[in-house]
Amino acid sequence: xxxxxxxxxxxxxVQSLQQFYTGGPYAVSxxxxxxxxxxxDTIKIVDSSNAAIKSTIEGDSEPxxxxxxxxxxxxxxxxxxxxxQQWDLSSLKCTRxxxxxxxxxxxxxxxxxxxxxxxxxxxxKVQVWDVEGGFxxxxxxxxxxxxxxxxxxRDPNRYLLFSGGDDATVRVWDxxxxxxxxxxxxxxxxxxxxxxxxxxxxxxxxxxxxxxxVWNLRDYSCVTTVPTYEALEAVCTFDSATPFASFLSxxxxxxxxxKFSSSSIQFMTVGERGIVRIWNSDGATCLxxxxxxxxxxxxxxxxxxxxxxxAMMLPLDKGLLCVTSDQQFLIYDLEEHAEDGMNLVxxxxxxxxxxxxxxxxxxxxxxxxxxxxxSVEQVRVYDLASMSCSYVLxxxxxxxxxxxxxxxxxxxxxxxxxxxxxxxxxxxxxxxxCIGVGIxxxxxxxxxxxxxxxxxxxxxxxxxxxxKVWNVDGISDNMEEVSNLTARAVVxxxxxxxxxxxxxxxxxxxxxxxxxxxxxxxxLPDLVSVVVLRGHKRGIWSVEFSPVxxxxxxxxxxKTIKIWAISDGSCLKTFEGHTSSxxxxxxITRGTQFVSCGADGLMKLWTVKTNECxxxxxxxxxxxxxxxIGKRTEMLATGGGxxxxxxxxDSTAAxxxxxxxxxxxxxxxxxxxxxxxxxxxxTRAIQLAFELRRPRKLYDLFCEFCRKTDADVEIDKAISAFxxxxxxxxxxxxxxxxxxxxxxxxxQFVLSRIYTIFPPTEIVQIQxxxxxxxxxxxxxxRHFSRINRFERSTFLLDFILTGMSVVEPDNENENRSxxxxxxxxxxxxxxxxxxxxxxxxxxxxxxxxxxxQKKTKVAYINAAAIST
Numbered sequence: 001x002x003x004x005x006x007x008x009x010x011x012x013x014v015q016s017l018q019q020f021y022t023g024g025p026y027a028v029s030x031x032x033x034x035x036x037x038x039x040x041d042t043i044k045i046v047d048s049s050n051a052a053i054k055s056t057i058e059g060d061s062e063p064x065x066x067x068x069x070x071x072x073x074x075x076x077x078x079x080x081x082x083x084x085q086q087w088d089l090s091s092l093k094c095t096r097x098x099x100x101x102x103x104x105x106x107x108x109x110x111x112x113x114x115x116x117x118x119x120x121x122x123x124x125k126v127q128v129w130d131v132e133g134g135f136x137x138x139x140x141x142x143x144x145x146x147x148x149x150x151x152x153x154r155d156p157n158r159y160l161l162f163s164g165g166d167d168a169t170v171r172v173w174d175x176x177x178x179x180x181x182x183x184x185x186x187x188x189x190x191x192x193x194x195x196x197x198x199x200x201x202x203x204x205x206x207x208x209x210x211x212x213x214v215w216n217l218r219d220y221s222c223v224t225t226v227p228t229y230e231a232l233e234a235v236c237t238f239d240s241a242t243p244f245a246s247f248l249s250x251x252x253x254x255x256x257x258x259k260f261s262s263s264s265i266q267f268m269t270v271g272e273r274g275i276v277r278i279w280n281s282d283g284a285t286c287l288x289x290x291x292x293x294x295x296x297x298x299x300x301x302x303x304x305x306x307x308x309x310x311a312m313m314l315p316l317d318k319g320l321l322c323v324t325s326d327q328q329f330l331i332y333d334l335e336e337h338a339e340d341g342m343n344l345v346x347x348x349x350x351x352x353x354x355x356x357x358x359x360x361x362x363x364x365x366x367x368x369x370x371x372x373x374x375s376v377e378q379v380r381v382y383d384l385a386s387m388s389c390s391y392v393l394x395x396x397x398x399x400x401x402x403x404x405x406x407x408x409x410x411x412x413x414x415x416x417x418x419x420x421x422x423x424x425x426x427x428x429x430x431x432x433x434c435i436g437v438g439i440x441x442x443x444x445x446x447x448x449x450x451x452x453x454x455x456x457x458x459x460x461x462x463x464x465x466x467x468k469v470w471n472v473d474g475i476s477d478n479m480e481e482v483s484n485l486t487a488r489a490v491v492x493x494x495x496x497x498x499x500x501x502x503x504x505x506x507x508x509x510x511x512x513x514x515x516x517x518x519x520x521x522x523x524l525p526d527l528v529s530v531v532v533l534r535g536h537k538r539g540i541w542s543v544e545f546s547p548v549x550x551x552x553x554x555x556x557x558x559k560t561i562k563i564w565a566i567s568d569g570s571c572l573k574t575f576e577g578h579t580s581s582x583x584x585x586x587x588i589t590r591g592t593q594f595v596s597c598g599a600d601g602l603m604k605l606w607t608v609k610t611n612e613c614x615x616x617x618x619x620x621x622x623x624x625x626x627x628x629i630g631k632r633t634e635m636l637a638t639g640g641g642x643x644x645x646x647x648x649x650d651s652t653a654a655x656x657x658x659x660x661x662x663x664x665x666x667x668x669x670x671x672x673x674x675x676x677x678x679x680x681x682x683t684r685a686i687q688l689a690f691e692l693r694r695p696r697k698l699y700d701l702f703c704e705f706c707r708k709t710d711a712d713v714e715i716d717k718a719i720s721a722f723x724x725x726x727x728x729x730x731x732x733x734x735x736x737x738x739x740x741x742x743x744x745x746x747x748q749f750v751l752s753r754i755y756t757i758f759p760p761t762e763i764v765q766i767q768x769x770x771x772x773x774x775x776x777x778x779x780x781x782r783h784f785s786r787i788n789r790f791e792r793s794t795f796l797l798d799f800i801l802t803g804m805s806v807v808e809p810d811n812e813n814e815n816r817s818x819x820x821x822x823x824x825x826x827x828x829x830x831x832x833x834x835x836x837x838x839x840x841x842x843x844x845x846x847x848x849x850x851x852x853q854k855k856t857k858v859a860y861i862n863a864a865a866i867s868t
Contacts, residue, residue, distance in 0.1 A: 005590060005592055006652065007593060008588065008593060008614070008650050009614055010650075010651050011648040012648065013619055013646050013648055016619075016644060016645070017382065017646075018643070019352065020053055021329070022327060023038075024038040025063055028048075028321065032048060034048055042056050043063060044057075046350075051351070057092055065077070065105050069110055070114045072089065073089060074095075074131075075087040080104050082099055082104055100136055106122065106146065106147060106148065107119075109151050111152045112155075114131065116137065116152070118150055118161055121147060124145065125139065125147075126147060128140075140178075143163065143165040143169070144165075145165050154196050154200060159175035160174060162203065164191030166190040168207070169184065169185050169187070170184035170194065170205050170215075182220035184205065186222050187211070188207075189207050189231075192234070193206045198237065206233075206269060210230055211226060224284065226279055228277070231271050233272070233308055233310055233311075234308065234310045243317055243333075264280050264281050266281075267281070270307070273307055274307040276289075276311075294346055294349075295308075295326070308325075309324065318331070328352060329350040329352065330346055331346075333347045348386075349388055354375075356643065357641075357643065360372040360373065360637060360645070361403055361405040361415075362405065365411075366632070367630045367635065368383065369429075370637055371403055371415055373417065375399055377399060377419070391429075393415065393429070393434070395427075397419075398421035399420045400417050402448050403448065404449050406450040406451075409454075412428065413428075414427065415427040418448045421444075422444060422445065436483045436485045437482055437483075437484060437485060440468060441460065441468065445461070447498055452503055452506075456472060457472060459501050459503060462497075465493060466498075467491050467498070467510070467522065493512050493520055494520065496514050496515035496539070498514050500512070500543045501543070502543045502552070509522065511543045511544075513540035513542060516539070519552065521552065521569075531569035533552065533554065533564045534569075538557030539556065541581065542584045547587055550566045553585050553586075554585070555598075556582060557581040558581075560575065560578075579602075580599035581599040583624060584626070585627075591608070592609065593605065597627050598624060602616055602618055603616070603619070603624065603636075619638070620646070623641040624639070624640040624641075625639065626638065626639040636648035669691065673688040686718040699743060706749055712753065715750065728768060728769075730754070734751050734754075744779070748783065
């Protein structure tokens, strides 16, 4: 059966959930499609629908304020360096930067026209900048403390600017007269938020003194004060065209509250309590209040209460956005409710920062959700389709360290969690509530495991070195009260903390891995010791039973993975390859393969039979603490210290199909290339050779071109249609050809045609052109120097031969006349010479000719030696 299995060869990351918000400033686009968030020293641009990071802007320090222009073309940011920067979002480049404040800037605001930018901060000053000109137009002084909020009037024709600070005042600045026209002194604490009504004549200010003040902008008088009994962080008004406003009007009519005047203002507040409330300014009436908070209930030990830090109405009827102190973005919608008439529904929850991922498991029969335990007190359940947090399970009073999931015999999904609060909890995800609590451990619960077959119990391991078997049979998810779980068996299992637990497929055995470097196998349900697995040199982080064989796999801090026989506890195989501690190892492909991950940030795919590491993946920047295996979908999920969750799909079949398709396409294109060569269609042949990435064939084609009389025209025609990427690749080929004297002539010829066809400005814009030119220059200089030496050598040869009268003149008539004159001269000389002298001179002449021939031969030999 195992021989028919298709072994996996590769996985492909399909989705990734990364941290995008670490607290601080943020901005929302005009259409609500994306968010701009500060994340450490960087700025992340995030899709508001699925928290996918679209782009990242690198900064010099942590941003202190962010604002988008009304048309979303520009982003304005500032940090502790006091530098104001303007970013073009289309190119993600800084187009302008300047300084103007003596302290760091805390708030910024853009005018509705986009022409002005207002900044304020720790230096107690408010400044207005001309965006196009880049100069300061207004410089306001008057606040006696930090400026905490600032906004322009929503009417672009009314040039008013409002600022609030921790001096408990709100100041109104007239941009036309450049003066402070009013100081609103009614608050007793820091003013945190400012809002303007739709008609533009009412101002609402909220503060940490737990009140909202309503002001008339005609005479700057305080109309009313609304006590909210919580420190407020944000106040928002509703436009009449939004669903919120229509819901409110219908709700008011149904409640029979027609006593409100037409001038009354409906507004929303959020603050330290973590609930949303809607108010009417007439009579300070609370129209709606959430029954319970969607945030974590803060413990009494905490000095700072957790709640909302800001809120705003999203454009285009996308709902209400609330930001929490633990880096969450909550988007609400109003819906009708049968009993209460109106209900606020949490539509989307985006987690900006997860901290370290401690453990995670797939949830449900279809594995559409992922339960994640991070360094917080609640379990976050993510929808894998949208990668948004669907809901949270809150109840633990300390960090959740481990979790496991199962589908019970009745078909309901269950989650069990272990925490640093020394307790285990059983959850029913559909109702999002805890149905059972197990108390009894004396230390943090670091490992839990559900039974695989009956699903009527689970086992927990703790830092108190004990194992406990908990019975969940008989606990109904319909019970309103939380049940107390009972432990069926307890055993002191190890000498140090227990890190991992696994239950066999038939529920007869449980294996525990500990920091004491041993793994123990126990018989259920009484936890009787069966065998102890000894051999690791460091603590064991992960244990798991094979789904088909009588063996156990363990991962240890000694950088190894071992497979053990259950019968006698002997080590069957050892796998080495990780460069640091191996934290997780899980079987896949029916036990024939397994996946491991470790502190080196690597995930590895292994084949058990061959001891071979098939693939290695480096998608994490820190330790990988969590590994989840999809039982039905064979999907993987990894998470770790970098707060990133990666989803992996098996891409073996897809990769093989793609490789086969590419091979088939390569064969067809190769045949087309050969046909083009046979048809002497060299232009088409060059294009095909280039597309098929065949540099040798491309060189041969250029050689054919060079032998033709119209080589320039044909090559220009072939490469003139190349783009920047294709031209870059061609230059790389030329650089390689240019390194060898055998190929350099063709390389130089094609290079000269490139410089002729394409202008220098276009060539300079090619990515990596500098590196290519650095590789071309030295070899080109060497080739030209060699050719220059050869050419000089030929000149020397011509000079020698000419000087020795070996090279005949080109003009035949001149040669003939000179010969005739020489003959005549010889005849005249012979007339005056005695015959005996003549014979002596002839012998001397013959000897001189022999010597001259020998000299000529030597000259030829020397010239040949020089040329070679």
